[in-house]
Amino acid sequence: MIDSATQQQAIVRLFDLVRTGDVDNLEFSQLDSLVYGALEQTYQVTERESSQRIVRTTAL
Incomplete structure (x- = not known):
């Protein structure tokens, strides 16, 4: 697990990449x-739910 400062930096950088x-x-x-791994741990996503995830990204 990474510390909260590193998590924040990862989220900010991910947002920047999507935005551009x-x-x-x-x-x-x-x-x-x-980021998804941290969310899955936080919300206790099951293996079945994890395998069914679909991600769509859109940059405006």
Whole structure:
């Protein structure tokens, strides 16, 4: 588990990448997985629910 300051930095960077439309790269994928992993732990997502997740991102 990462500390809260690192989590905040990851979320801010992920937001910046989405905002600029830069979502087709390794950095985005890694940050996305990090954030989703933390959310799944926080909300106790089951393995079945996790395997059914679909993510859609849109940059305005």
